[in-house]
Structure formats: structure tokens, C-alpha cells
Amino acid sequence: MERRTLIKASMALASLGLPGWPAFAATNAGATSTDSEGKPFDFNWLQNHARGLSKKPYQDTTQKVPEQLAKLRPLDYQRITYRPSKALWAEDPNADVRLQFFHIGMHFNQPVRMHTIDRDTRKAREIHFSPELFDYEGVGIDPKSLEGNDLGFAGFRVTKKPRWADNQDIVSFLGASYFRAIDKNNQYGLSARGLAINTAANGKEEEFPAFTQFWFVHPAPGETRFITYALLDSPSATGAYRFDIDCQEERVVMGVQKYIYPRKSIDRLGIAPMTSMYLMGPSQAQRRDTIHPQIHDSDRLSMWRGNGEWVCRPLYNPQNIQYNAFADENPKGFGLLQTDHDFESYMDDQAWYSRRPSLWIEPTSAWGKGAINLIELPTVGEDVDNIVAFWVPEKPVQPNESLSFAYTLYWSPMPPVAPTLARVDKTYTGMGNVLEGWIPGDHSPKEYARRFAVNFKGGDLMSLPEDAELKPVVEASHGKVDLEQVFRFDEADAYRAIFDWTPESDSTEPVTLRMYLAKDGKAMSETWLYQWVPPKPDQRFY
Known part of the structure; x- marks a missing residue:
């Protein structure tokens, strides 16, 4: 499946937030067909089982779904709703979570087999598709035409007490190995994946492994935590997964254990992949002509490196694909964050970007050497996810070997951990080599330069005396840095660091910029990391 097709299909269900599922009352005992x-x-x-499967040729299990399902438009697909009375565990009055299943159709033609596990006997029973599990009202599909055909399901969604009243979900697994969750702000945003294979890898076609089977353990009475197992399959690898999903009040926490069994060598294996959208923000206000000041699901990649350094890499919507790899060993954590939850930053009461969750990944096993990869794709619309981040092991992946990783996913407004140093707040860019308040035609700049302004907040910064000697420590991979300054910015409750970058050649090679605030040689802030693509020489004017 091609990236844009898959993403658009998924986004069609929740592009404006939580899916608009009709409300039903769960009145009957659970009648899921098993x-x-x-x-x-x-x-x-x-x-x-996954290891044995990896030693056999890949069998494509996607199916040609009935034409009436294949031709469904997104809004009609969304109207096919699972009957809450048939939800898994609906017959258990002590269960605080229930599962519903997505219908096969539209671009979702990978049948996913579902199983329920008795928590006492540990025996699994398959849950079979039946049209009686779904409501097709207003879709134009005759349920009788689907009888006798075990189509399987496309995915599943989790509802939690007391959200049963409006039938809204808090966790969703749908499409290939994609899944999402919400936090207390009740808004879907970025997605995670089970595995990424050859994403932007030297011209290789990207592969989308799929979860083909799930097993659900019946939760204990009153528990909002449950365990699900998953089988992953693709032409290049298989995988065995365990998800420990805890639907808490403020956030959703997922513990993940996975074992990967490659069928063939893989150029770029992405562990714990995240997919998000960044269209424009304060550093790229000119990227799109829109009434909204910002449009993004995430605004930065945050990294807590194995050596203890905190790094902030603001996201960027490039003109061409940008690929960056940040080498590390046993990282302490990383994630795509949405740190700005101020409505006025977006002025959007439809997509509600101010309510989007952050996703933080905390390794719980030794990952060894490798690199956090960040891929930024150009986009002119907010309906396509253009940001991908994941971990790539240093050792090349070969067939007939086994890889294991464990980590925890936190879906929450902000990560559960934060640096004690000052954090990057906002990044701004504009014309350089000018005085602030410059008027065109008056004191015109003599040469092209780009100005960068970064606001730092928190830590011990604001408790420093006003005459404290702070210094911005700035590095550039090429070009010249000058006009460095830092000052107390009381109106923003921050310190602002400013510098200009000037090209020293006609090269349009991306420049990597790195900066942190220091006092007496000691770091006072996390490290700001940015990539800027200089314009062509004939475009270096104001």
C-alpha cells in the first residue's frame, strides 16, 4: 500500500479529531461471534509461530473485498458502526474497557483475525466476522449479501467507562501496523506503528508491515489495563508483539515487547516508529498562505540521549525530503511532542491542534548502538502525515536472526520526564544582517543573512540576576555565525538568544545549527538543534 493512500484513508476517519461515531446504548449482553x-x-x-513463519515465503493475505465495500467513500465507511451491545467484554458488568472492531472496506482490505483469551484458562477463541455485529444504516449495503463470508476485521478500537455513553474511543488500531491513542484532551493526533521498513531508504520502496492477528486477554474486574498480543507479517519480516495497554484518566500508557524475525536483509529497520504532521509554525510562517498562525500535530523531536544530554529538534516542512540520523547508545527516551497547547497559537476550532497529544518513548531494555532517525517530507496540506521518527539499530539487519526490543509509549500532553535545564520554547527565523525594526529602503543589508531567534524557558533562568552573564554557544556545520546575543525577555517569561547565519559560498547544502545557553562554562539549557536549507544564490535578497 502506498504511503499517501494509507494515510489519507486513516485520516479520513479522524481528520477533525475523534471519529464522529453515532451514540448507542449498550443494553444487551455481549454477543460477539466466537x-x-x-x-x-x-x-x-x-x-x-512468528519465527517459523519468517522461514517460509511471504503469503499476501490481502483480499479482494466485495465491490460494494471496496468502493465505499470515507464518510460512508465511517457510517458502518459496530454495535456497542456486541462489544468484546460487554457481557462482563465488571469490565471497565470494551473492544469494538472496524469493518473491512475501502482501502482496508487486509483481514485481521481477532481472538479473545480467557484470563483463567489462557485459552484463545477466534472472533468471527458477521454482518449482525454492525449497523449499516444509511450506507446502502444489504447486510444479507455479506452473510456466510468470514471477511475478518480491519482493526479495533477501545472504549472506556464512562465514555460508553457517547461511544467514543480512546485507542485505535487501524491500517497496516498503525495505532493511536488520546489523552485527557480527548483528541487524536500523531500515530505510532509496529515497525517501519525502508522509509526513505536510498530509493527503496517503503514497506508497510501489517498486524494480521490479535489476541485479547480479558481484563480483571474494574481494570482499565489489558493485554493484547499481535502477529506482524510482511515480505521482509515477521514479529511477535505484546502490548500492555493502560487507559488511565490523564493519559494512555502502553508497554511494548516485540521480537522481530527478518526474512531478508533490511536497509533501514525502524523501531518504535512515530508518524505526525507539520505544515507550518512560527519558524515557517510563510510556508502556507492560511488564516491559521500554526498547523501541526507535533512541533518538535525531543531526545534524551544516553549520555544524559537533552536535545530539542524543532520540526520543519522542507522543500525536499530531509533525512537526519542522530547517533546514540542506549537512549533514555525520545518523542514527537506537541508542546504548544494554547488555542490562540492555532485559532482552529475544527481540527483542535491545541489539544493534540505528545508521544514519548522510553526504552525499557538495552537498545545498544544506533541512531534516532528523523524524516521530514514536503507537504502543502494538513491531511498527509509528513514527519516520521524511529530508532535504527547500528548493526545491519540480516535474515534468520532475532531482534528484541522493549519500551513504553506515553500518550499525554507532555512527556512524563523533562530536563531540569531550561527548555526550548519557540523558534523564529527571518531576515538577518539588519537592525530590529528595520524599514525597507533604510539601512538595507549589505549581504544576505538569516536570523534565528530561540526562546528558552524554565530551569533556573528566570531566577538569575538581571546582569547574569549568559552566553549562547552556537555552532554551524558550514557558513558564518555572528551577531550572537542573549537577553532576558520578561514579556515572554523567557530568555531569548539571537544570531545571524551568513553563507560563505553558493552552496545550498543544508546547514545544521546547534545552540545552548551557558553560564561560566556550564550548560543552562537543553540543546537546540535545527536544519536550514539556504536559498539559491539568485534568491538571496530581501
Whole structure:
């Protein structure tokens, strides 16, 4: 499946926030169609099954769905709703979470097989598709035409008490290995994936592994935490996954254990991938002509490196694909964050970007050497995710080996950890080599330069005396840096650092900029990292 097709199909369901599912009352006992006989199941069996599958040729299980389902438009697909009374665990009065399933159709033609596991006997029973599980009102589909065909499901969604009243979900797995969750602000945003293969890898076609089967353990009474297992399959690899999903009041926390079994060598294996959207922000106000001052699901990549350094890399909407790899060993955490939750920054009461969650990844096993990869794709619209971040192991991935990783995902307004130093707040760019307040035609700049202004907040900055000697420590991969200054910016409750970058050649090679604030040689802030693409020489004017 091609990236834009997959993303557009998924975004069609929730491009404006939570899916607009109609409200139903769950009045009947759960009547989900399942096998009567169960089979023993545990994680070891799943690992062995995935390993054995990797030694066999890949079998494509996508199917040609009935024409009436394949031709569904997004809004009609959304109207096919799972009956809450048929939800998994609906018959259990003590269960605080329930599962509903997505219908096969539109671009979702990968049948996903679902199973329920009894928490006492540990036996699994398959849940079979039946049109009686769904409501097709207003879609123009005759349910009888789908009888006798076990289509499987496209994915699943999780509802939690008391959200059953409006039938809104808080976790969703839909499309390939994509999944999302919300936090207390009740708004979907960026997505995670089970695995990324060859994303922007030297002309190689990107591969989208798919979760083909899920197993759900019946939660204990009163628990909002449950365990699901998943089998991943693709032409290049298989995988066995365990998700420990805790639907808390303020956030959703997911513990992940996964074992990957490559079928073939893989140029770029992405572990714990995240996918988001960045169209424009304060550093790229000119990127799109719009009534909204900012449009993005995430505004930065935050990294807590293995050596303890905190790095902030503001996101960027480039003219061409940008790929960056940040080498590390046993990183402490990283994530795509939405740090600005001020409505006035977006002035958008439809997409509600001010409510989008951040996603933080905390490794819980030793990941070894590798690199956090950031890929930024150009986009002119907010309906296509153009930001991808993941971990790539240093060692090349070869067939017939086994890789294991464990980590925790935090879907929350802000990560559970933060630097004690001052943090990057906002990044701004504009014309350089001019006095602030410059009027065109008066004291025109003699040569092209680009100005960067970065606001730092928090830490011990604002408790410093006003005459404290702070210094911006700035580095550039090429070109010249000058006019460096830092000052207390009381109106913004921050310190602002400013510098100009001037090209020293006609090269349009991206320049990497790095800066932090220091006092007496000691770092007072996290590290700001940015990439800027100089314009062509004939475009270096004001």
C-alpha cells in the first residue's frame, strides 16, 4: 500500500479529531461471534509461530473485498458502526474497557483475525466476522449479501467507562501496523506503528508491515489495563508483539515487547516508529498562505540521549525530503511532542491542534548502538502525515536472526520526564544582517543573512540576576555565525538568544545549527538543534 493512500484513508476517519461515531446504548449482553472451543495460547507460542513463519515465503493475505465495500467513500465507511451491545467484554458488568472492531472496506482490505483469551484458562477463541455485529444504516449495503463470508476485521478500537455513553474511543488500531491513542484532551493526533521498513531508504520502496492477528486477554474486574498480543507479517519480516495497554484518566500508557524475525536483509529497520504532521509554525510562517498562525500535530523531536544530554529538534516542512540520523547508545527516551497547547497559537476550532497529544518513548531494555532517525517530507496540506521518527539499530539487519526490543509509549500532553535545564520554547527565523525594526529602503543589508531567534524557558533562568552573564554557544556545520546575543525577555517569561547565519559560498547544502545557553562554562539549557536549507544564490535578497 502506498504511503499517501494509507494515510489519507486513516485520516479520513479522524481528520477533525475523534471519529464522529453515532451514540448507542449498550443494553444487551455481549454477543460477539466466537468459536466455542478454545486453544492454549501464550507469548512463547506466538514468538515460535512468528519465527517459523519468517522461514517460509511471504503469503499476501490481502483480499479482494466485495465491490460494494471496496468502493465505499470515507464518510460512508465511517457510517458502518459496530454495535456497542456486541462489544468484546460487554457481557462482563465488571469490565471497565470494551473492544469494538472496524469493518473491512475501502482501502482496508487486509483481514485481521481477532481472538479473545480467557484470563483463567489462557485459552484463545477466534472472533468471527458477521454482518449482525454492525449497523449499516444509511450506507446502502444489504447486510444479507455479506452473510456466510468470514471477511475478518480491519482493526479495533477501545472504549472506556464512562465514555460508553457517547461511544467514543480512546485507542485505535487501524491500517497496516498503525495505532493511536488520546489523552485527557480527548483528541487524536500523531500515530505510532509496529515497525517501519525502508522509509526513505536510498530509493527503496517503503514497506508497510501489517498486524494480521490479535489476541485479547480479558481484563480483571474494574481494570482499565489489558493485554493484547499481535502477529506482524510482511515480505521482509515477521514479529511477535505484546502490548500492555493502560487507559488511565490523564493519559494512555502502553508497554511494548516485540521480537522481530527478518526474512531478508533490511536497509533501514525502524523501531518504535512515530508518524505526525507539520505544515507550518512560527519558524515557517510563510510556508502556507492560511488564516491559521500554526498547523501541526507535533512541533518538535525531543531526545534524551544516553549520555544524559537533552536535545530539542524543532520540526520543519522542507522543500525536499530531509533525512537526519542522530547517533546514540542506549537512549533514555525520545518523542514527537506537541508542546504548544494554547488555542490562540492555532485559532482552529475544527481540527483542535491545541489539544493534540505528545508521544514519548522510553526504552525499557538495552537498545545498544544506533541512531534516532528523523524524516521530514514536503507537504502543502494538513491531511498527509509528513514527519516520521524511529530508532535504527547500528548493526545491519540480516535474515534468520532475532531482534528484541522493549519500551513504553506515553500518550499525554507532555512527556512524563523533562530536563531540569531550561527548555526550548519557540523558534523564529527571518531576515538577518539588519537592525530590529528595520524599514525597507533604510539601512538595507549589505549581504544576505538569516536570523534565528530561540526562546528558552524554565530551569533556573528566570531566577538569575538581571546582569547574569549568559552566553549562547552556537555552532554551524558550514557558513558564518555572528551577531550572537542573549537577553532576558520578561514579556515572554523567557530568555531569548539571537544570531545571524551568513553563507560563505553558493552552496545550498543544508546547514545544521546547534545552540545552548551557558553560564561560566556550564550548560543552562537543553540543546537546540535545527536544519536550514539556504536559498539559491539568485534568491538571496530581501
